[in-house]
Amino acid sequence: MFDSLLTSSVSFSESMTEPLLHAEAVERHYHSTQEYTPLDPSNILVSLLLPIGDTLFATPALGALRRQFPWAKITVLVSRSNAGILTNNPNFDHMVVLDANVTEHRVRNLARGITELRQRKYDLILNLSPVGRIVLMMAGLNQKQLHVDMPPLWWLIGGHSEEYRSRHAVDQYLQVIEPILSQPLTEEERQPKLYLAAHDRSSARRKLRDWGLSPAHLLITMHVGGDGFNGRKRWATARFAQVANHLIDRFNAHVLLTGGKEDQALCEEVVAKVPRNISSVAGLTSLRESAALIEMSALFIGNDSCPLHIAATVGTPAVGIFGPSNHEQYRPIGKPTHRQRLVHSNLPCSPCFHFIGNDAPWVPNTCYSFACLKAISADDVTQAALELLQDPRED
Structure with a gap:
């Protein structure tokens, strides 16, 4: 059905020293703290009830908040799933971990966390997630909050504005704290x-x-x-296996398949198609051990998911495979010297998944054809990988 779409529908994006953000972000107007109350908050709460990758995108905003108010006590509100991203982060003082899964002891944990929030007084609250608003209301924290900018009536009619669709996810979170910043961030400060x-x-x-x-x-x-996106950002396991076989034969490399327990079945599908030099370690490592393994690697290859962005933060060359998601909004951001290739299709229906700028939440996306991912061949990804594995001095 899609054979006619597969011949010339793939694009490569190379990123090394290009600007991290669109020009629109550079032209913003920053405000002094005198324009916002309180002038000198002593207790700040940041709601980060986000997916793991989004939490990483929000770390530049957390760092900017710490630099603006170095003496304030900053508390972050997180879930058990994303808390590991913030371990050892020096830009907060206290962490409240919620676990909302419906079992008896987890419900008690949720109630305990909400009680802790209710008992504290915060001078300034930043809410970076929709679910955070519900939790903060449950905790009785109804004062004015800084929050992510959303299109008017987004929950009813959606928001297809190019203003939102052209803004990187990191920028979306940085915009939350613009009213209280005294100066713009440097390029390094904008990196997750x-x-x-x-x-x-x-x-x-x-x-x-x-x-x-x-x-x-x-x-x-x-x-x-x-x-x-309900698993619709996953490239075919058979094509991952083709890429693995080529790189193993070419370089005698050893491939490690990382991920959580939920990824084990997919990893086993790949292992079954690769006869040597491959190990599935999904579910066998913590988030931070997985990050350390990515850091030790010569190359990372993956779908648009948190490990791809971890590769950028630790400086490992990476090939990112983008199907329905907006590769401009979700482009991994690393140091200017970070080398990566983003492989994506040019189908007219792609991208259909944006950080902000989607259809209204009540409008279902019924596309399960995976056409945008089928348009990316194993050869496309292999070529991108070979470009990164060659001696950089030959570039």
């Missing part, structure tokens, strides 16, 4: 941050030894899963 510790790296190295490997091997990490 993940703070790995020595024990994260040593733990990952121990596991490599247990698997008969070491950082001396040419390691390639792949992430074949991803729950975002």
Whole structure:
């Protein structure tokens, strides 16, 4: 059905030293703290009840908040799933972890967290997630809050404005704190941050030894899963296997398939099609151990999901596979020297998944054809990988 779409519908985006954000972001007007009350908050709450990747996108905003109010006590509100992204982050003082899964002890945990929020007085509240608004209301925190800018009536009619669709996800969160910033951020300050510790790296190295490997091997990490957009951002496992076989044959590389327990079945599909030099470690490592493994790797290949963005923060060259998601809004941001290739289709219906700028929440997206991902061949991704694995001095 889609054969006619597969011949010339793939594009590559290269990123090394290009600007992190669109020009629109640079032209913004920043305000002094005198234009916002309170002038000198002593207790700040930041609601970060977000997916893991979005939490990483929000770290530049958290860092800017700390620089603006270095003496304030900053509390972050997170869920159990995304708390690990903020471990060792120096830009907050206290963490409240909610666990809203419906079991008896988790309901008690949720109630305990809401009670803790209710008992504290906050001078300034930043809410970076829709679900955060509900939790804050449950905690009786109804004062004025800074929040993510959304199109008018987005919940009723959606928001297809190019103003929103052209703004990077990092920018969406930075815009929340613009009213209280005294100066714009530098390029380095706009980069998402993940703070790995020595024990994260040593733990990952121990596991490599247990698997008969070491950082001396040419390691390639792949992430074949991803729950975002109901799993519709996942490239075919058979094509991941084709890429793995080519790179193993060419470089005698060893491929590690990372992910959570929910990714194990997909990883096993890949392993079954690759006869040698491949290990599925999905569900066997913590989030931070996975990040350390990505850091040790010569290359990362994956769908538009959190591990792709972790690769950018730790400086590992990466190939990102983008199907329905907007590769401009979700482009990984690393240091100016970070090398990556984003492979995406040019189908007229793609992208259909945006950070902000989608149809109204009540309008179902019924496309399960995966046409935008089928338009990306194994050869497309292999070529992008080969460009990154060659000697950089030959570029």
